[in-house]
Amino acid sequence: MKYLATIGLEVHVQLKTRSKMFCASPVEFGATPNTHTCPVxxxxxxxxxxxxxxxxxxxxxxxxxxxxxxxxxCKFDRKNYFYPDMPKNYQISQYDMPLCTNGNVPLHDLAYPKDAQKNIATPDKQVHLVRIHLEEDVAKSFHFEASTGIDFNRAGTPLMEIVTQPEINSPEEAFAFLTSLKQILIYGAVSDADMEKGQLRCDCNVSVRPEKQAELGAKIEIKNMNSISGVRRALAFEIQRQTKALERGDKLQQETRGWDDAAGETFLMRTKESAHDYRYFPDPDARTFHGSISSHAV
Ligand SMILES: [Zn+2]
Incomplete structure (x- = not known):
């Protein structure tokens, strides 16, 4: 039996502004921890x-x-959760009224991995987008042997979330999508999109189903990918893992997995039962705007 893979991506992009999303603290990668902070x-x-x-x-x-x-x-909403990387206990994000909807990213031949350029399944493919919304980034945790440190320099950095339709059908197309998107973001001077600096991060949703089945398989999410080649390898591993499980007759369930780059495999992080309920509601401090808002422009 033949199996089909369906992939959707959620890409987080740090914007290249001089200051943070909701305060005047500077945005700078690699500064001494907790030196770029303020009460906001x-x-x-x-x-x-x-x-x-x-x-x-x-x-x-x-x-x-x-x-x-x-x-x-559009409007901004509070995404509520309790975690040390977000001291307000909510993140200002956009829920049901994002800044941008629809749109697409064209996959150019040269955006595919070199070894896959001669064998492109769907030339001139465009991957359609669901939405782009704007939110604030969270702080960064550093896990030491017996403790965890938190650097709030990153907290509040402007972050775009770009969500695709589940229209990507192979690890090579995911690679081409991210390469094309990165080029466009750099060309537009909206982000340096340097994955090593965490300026572009990606969550991958991937499901596998038998060719003759119309309904999509169980959606499995791979969190926090930080290199384009890593995305390709993680998806290839995950498609093979899910296909083997289906061939054995196992039933896959919705879950979130991580990627161990050194081992070259994904691992279970949590199942659907532990999914968050963020209790979104409109942020009364960041009101609906019609072109005129209280703002700073740096
Ligand atoms: Zn600040």
Whole structure:
């Protein structure tokens, strides 16, 4: 029996602004930990967010470069969760009214891995997007032997989330998608998209089903990929793992997995039962705007 893979990507892109999304703290990679913070990005009581207009402009520009529809009205929401990397206990994000919807990323021949360029399954393919929304990045945790340190320099950095339709059918197409997207983001000067610096990070949703089955298989998510070649290898591993399981007659279930690059395999992180409920609601501090908002432009 033949099996088909269906892949969708969620890509997080750090914007190249000079200051953070809701405060004037500078954005700088590699600075001494906890030197670029203020009451807003530390979530201190009483601190209020002030929108970064340049981050809005860059997100809309990305939407225009990718042929998206730009929302005439949008809003920001609170995504509630309790974790040390987000001191407010919520992240300001966009839930049901994102800045950009639809759009697409064209996969050029030269964006495929070199060894796959002679054998492109669907030349001139475009991968359609669901949405692009704007949110704030969280702090970065460093796990030491007996303790964990947190660097809040990254907390509050403007972050775009770009979500594709589940239209990618191979690890090579996922590679081409990320390569094309990265080129467009760099060309538009909205991000340096350096994956080694965490400026572009990717979650992959992948499911496998028998060719004759119309319904998609169980959606398995691989979290926090930080290299394009890693995405290709992780997807290849995961498609093979799921195919083997189906051939054995096993039933796959929705789960979240991590990628161990050194071992070259994915591992189970959590199953559907432990999925988060973020209890989104509109952020009363970052109000709906119609072109005129309280903002700073750096
Ligand atoms: Zn700050």
């Amino acid at each position: 990005c530390l979530g201190l009581p009483g601190a209020l967010p002030v929108m970064n207009q340049e981050a809005l402009r860059m997100t809309v520009l990305t939407g225009l470069m990718l042929d998206c529809d730009i929302a005439p009205i």
